[in-house]
Amino acid sequence: xxxxxxxxxxxxxxxxxxxxxxxxxxxxxxxxxxxxxxxxxxxxxxxxxxxxxxxxxxxxxxxxxxxxxxxxxxxxxxxxxxxxxxxxxxxxxxxxxxxxxxxxxxxxxxxxxxxxxxxxxxxxxxxxxxxxxxxxxxxxxxxxxxxxxxxxxxxxxxxxxxxxxxxxxxxxxxxxxxxxxxxxxxxxxxxxxxxxxxxxxxxxxxxxxxxxxxxxxxxxxxxxxxxxxxxxxxxxxxxxxxxxxxxxxxxxxxxxxxxxxxxxxxxxxxxxxxxxxxxxxxxxxxxxxxxxxxxxxxxxxxxxxxxxxxxxxxxxxxxxxxxxxxxxxxxxxxxxxxxxx
Amino acid sequence: xxxxxxxxxxxxxxxxxxxxxxxxxxxxxxxxxxxxxxxxxxxxxxxxxxxxxxxxxxxxxxxxxxxxxxxxxxxxxxxxxxxxxxxxxxxxxxxxxxxxxxxxxxxxxxxxxxxxxxxxxxxxxxxxxxxxxxxxxxxxxxxxxxxxxxxxxxxxxxxxxxxxxxxxxxxxxxxxxxxxxxxxxxxxxxxxxxxxxxxxxxxxxxxxxxxxxxxxxxxxxxxxxxxxxxxxxxxxxxxxxxxxxxxxxxxxxxxxxxxxxxxxxxxxxxxxxxxxxxxxxxxxxxxxxxxxxxxxxxxxxxxxxxxxxxxxxxxxxxxxxxxxxxxxxxxxxxxxxxxxx
DNA sequence: GCCTGAATGACAACCGGTTGCCGACTTCTA
DNA sequence: TAGAAGTCGGCAACCGGTTGTCATTCAGGC
Numbered sequence: 001x002x003x004x005x006x007x008x009x010x011x012x013x014x015x016x017x018x019x020x021x022x023x024x025x026x027x028x029x030x031x032x033x034x035x036x037x038x039x040x041x042x043x044x045x046x047x048x049x050x051x052x053x054x055x056x057x058x059x060x061x062x063x064x065x066x067x068x069x070x071x072x073x074x075x076x077x078x079x080x081x082x083x084x085x086x087x088x089x090x091x092x093x094x095x096x097x098x099x100x101x102x103x104x105x106x107x108x109x110x111x112x113x114x115x116x117x118x119x120x121x122x123x124x125x126x127x128x129x130x131x132x133x134x135x136x137x138x139x140x141x142x143x144x145x146x147x148x149x150x151x152x153x154x155x156x157x158x159x160x161x162x163x164x165x166x167x168x169x170x171x172x173x174x175x176x177x178x179x180x181x182x183x184x185x186x187x188x189x190x191x192x193x194x195x196x197x198x199x200x201x202x203x204x205x206x207x208x209x210x211x212x213x214x215x216x217x218x219x220x221x222x223x224x225x226x227x228x229x230x231x232x233x234x235x236x237x238x239x240x241x242x243x244x245x246x247x248x249x250x251x252x253x254x255x256x257x258x259x260x261x262x263x264x265x266x267x268x269x270x271x272x273x274x275x276x277x278x279x280x281x282x283x284x285x286x287x288x289x290x291x292x293x294x295x296x297x298x299x300x301x302x303x304x305x306x307x308x309x310x311x312x313x314x315x316x317x318x319x320x321x322x323x324x325x326x327x328x329x330x331x332x333x334x335x336x337x338x339x340x341x
Numbered sequence: 342x343x344x345x346x347x348x349x350x351x352x353x354x355x356x357x358x359x360x361x362x363x364x365x366x367x368x369x370x371x372x373x374x375x376x377x378x379x380x381x382x383x384x385x386x387x388x389x390x391x392x393x394x395x396x397x398x399x400x401x402x403x404x405x406x407x408x409x410x411x412x413x414x415x416x417x418x419x420x421x422x423x424x425x426x427x428x429x430x431x432x433x434x435x436x437x438x439x440x441x442x443x444x445x446x447x448x449x450x451x452x453x454x455x456x457x458x459x460x461x462x463x464x465x466x467x468x469x470x471x472x473x474x475x476x477x478x479x480x481x482x483x484x485x486x487x488x489x490x491x492x493x494x495x496x497x498x499x500x501x502x503x504x505x506x507x508x509x510x511x512x513x514x515x516x517x518x519x520x521x522x523x524x525x526x527x528x529x530x531x532x533x534x535x536x537x538x539x540x541x542x543x544x545x546x547x548x549x550x551x552x553x554x555x556x557x558x559x560x561x562x563x564x565x566x567x568x569x570x571x572x573x574x575x576x577x578x579x580x581x582x583x584x585x586x587x588x589x590x591x592x593x594x595x596x597x598x599x600x601x602x603x604x605x606x607x608x609x610x611x612x613x614x615x616x617x618x619x620x621x622x623x624x625x626x627x628x629x630x631x632x633x634x635x636x637x638x639x640x641x642x643x644x645x646x647x648x649x650x651x652x653x654x655x656x657x658x659x660x661x662x663x664x665x666x667x668x669x670x671x672x673x674x675x676x677x678x679x680x681x682x
Numbered sequence: 683g684c685c686t687g688a689a690t691g692a693c694a695a696c697c698g699g700t701t702g703c704c705g706a707c708t709t710c711t712a
Numbered sequence: 713t714a715g716a717a718g719t720c721g722g723c724a725a726c727c728g729g730t731t732g733t734c735a736t737t738c739a740g741g742c
Contacts, residue, residue: 012465014728025692030730040690060466061411062728064402065697080434081427083620090422093448105446107434124353125401226624253624279424283567283594285626355698366722371700381720403698406727 013054021050072102073306074122074129076115080107083278084248084295085132091299092130099307112136119144128306135194149309151302154197161320163302167197167275168204170291170326174245174273175208177328182337183243183271189232190220191247198247205245222251229254237264242337243271249278252288267335277329286332293326354395362391413443414647415463415470417456421448424619425589425636426473432640433471440648453477460485469647476535490650492643495538502661504643508538508616509545511632511667515586515614516549518669523678524584524612530573531561532588539588546586563592570595578605583678584612590619593629608676618670627673634667
């Protein structure tokens with residue numbers, strides 16, 4: 001059967017096949033498909049019919065090569081398996097797809113070198129990139145942003161368009177919450193020293209604490225993984241505080257486990273506030289009070305900002321900075337301070 | 342400073358730039374870089390030096406267009422935010438990167454149509470694809486596999502290379518575990534009807550139950566999300582069983598929450614076994630007994646099988662099927678049956 | 683009936699590589 | 713020293729589109 005078909009070898013159809021079928025030049029086919037106004041409506045309809053008949057799909061490589069636009073956007077995250085990024089990735093994916101772009105997702109393995117080389121490579125194979133929690137130095141990031149359209153997420157560098165999640169201001173909410181429960185000695189369980197948001201959060205927190213006349217101390221740094229939770233828990237207990245803010249939910253969840261092993265009750269003996277409201281924060285034991293942020297939305301916003309850079313027409317004034325609010329979600333891991341004595 | 346540089350407009354260097362710099366033809370540069378034996382060692386070294394000086398990086402689009410190889414592999418998952426896929430994705434990513442390939446990750450949104458169109462598109466822009474938990478019909482999948490190198494994960498279709506996770510045999514372990522705890526009435530909380538593994542698991546389970554003389558009943562189907570857990574929990578309670586196997590951990594975790602709301606204790610009043618051992622299964626409340634499988638390894642194996650298809654040399658006999666074992670991990674969600682009366 | 687201009691479509695160069703083919707130069711052999 | 717064999721590098725076509733330029737056609741205006 002199949003062999004009796006006239007034209008179709010089972011190779012994807014090209015514009016040349018369509019051109020031959022319609023008796024026009026390949027360039028006409030190209031125009032009919034990309035700038036329909038440039039071609040007579042009758043010709044165009046013939047071409048469209050032929051394209052449909054041949055199941056024509058444009059070759060994105062060729063398109064990219066000749067037009068310089070790849071239709072792809074790189075999304076760089078430090079660690080795919082960190083649940084924090086799930087919703088972010090989903091947000092970017094949905095928004096990119098809606099705009100007809102392909103998402104190139106890369107795990108940079110928490111490494112600035114991998115990140116740098118990925119950026120360099122993507123410079124040719126993507127139209128722009130979105131970098132979450134970049135490990136690059138300020139100048140390296142600025143440099144990258146100068147070379148190609150780029151939006152950073154959770155990284156604040158002058159001159160680099162960014163979507164920021166305003167956890168610093170969330171920390172004062174969290175602190176107020178703890179104060180309202182009677183806590184006066186609070187620890188901050190810091191994330192990696194390379195994390196800008198950890199730094200900014202600490203700054204905001206210590207400032208807020210000073211204003212309110214409570215004591216905060218900083219512990220760490222700890223890697224943002226559940227495995228670090230044990231060490232963090234021990235450090236917190238040893239420090240003598242009654243409550244703590246963890247850099248993120250992974251650490252907080254790890255702490256929960258360690259504290260249970262040690263027979264320290266949460267929240268009776270220790271209150272814990274996490275950050276990010278990741279998958280799992282609502283069903284761990286006890287459920288985690290945490291600073292929730294609209295991560296998926298952050299992803300979408302980042303995409304919109306990038307697309308605005310890519311085609312400056314299409315309205316939508318090009319914001320170069322967007323701050324997502326954070327709010328405290330109180331669950332079971334925070335409670336009144338234990339009355340001494 | 343930068344403006345005083347002679348050649349470099351700030352455009353990525355091409356082989357033509359190198360050729361001009363070395364006084365050779367572009368084709369020679371191409372050969373020096375891709376088939377080094379084909380070119381004199383002295384010429385080659387000059388070219389390599391020039392390439393380094395110019396920070397030359399090959400343009401992958403152009404490479405793909407002319408050679409037909411893209412250096413990319415598509416990885417399709419039904420839902421990126423399902424934690425089950427995290428480790429899978431990480432496994433494929435690591436293995437692909439090690440082999441010098443780029444991973445194109447796509448979320449097919451649980452839709453066979455999206456999946457089909459993605460496959461069609463990837464046919465040109467990737468050298469091969471890995472499809473996890475395909476929603477395609479058997480014939481569609483077979484057809485896709487005929488058109489391009491493809492490896493399926495968790496999908497068993499004759500003629501389609503696959504990595505299978507042997508949960509069916511895991512179910513009898515789980516059943517034995519429950520029987521050893523005294524349970525005789527057990528429910529299977531089924532996943533989507535489109536899921537082949539749900540079907541196979543049910544088949545294996547009902548067979549094992551018959552052999553052992555215990556009663557199993559099937560409930561569902563339920564969507565593989567925590568949100569479905571509530572309905573599943575209610576159905577299980579209503580069915581009068583004392584233990585159940587859930588299609589996956591997401592449903593099981595959702596059930597845990599619902600049961601707690603209803604004041605039904607796990608495991609005293611109801612034992613639950615999940616499947617997949619996803620992120621969160623170890624810290625939910627109570628920690629979930631579950632069928633654990635080496636998902637990351639499954640991803641790696643899938644990549645190896647695909648690469649074996651791509652370059653049939655390089656040894657490593659092309660297996661077309663690989664089965665990953667499953668084992669039961671017992672945690673807190675299963676316990677002795679409650680003595681009636 | 684001629685001129686102007688818009689509409690239309692063909693031609694060809696180009697994007698950045700790869701690769702088949704061939705000629706020139708070396709080197710080895712007889 | 714001539715001829716054969718092998719090395720090495722250049723030419724040019726090609727991958728599948730895009731796009732600037734230009735010739736042709738046709739309609740309308742005078």
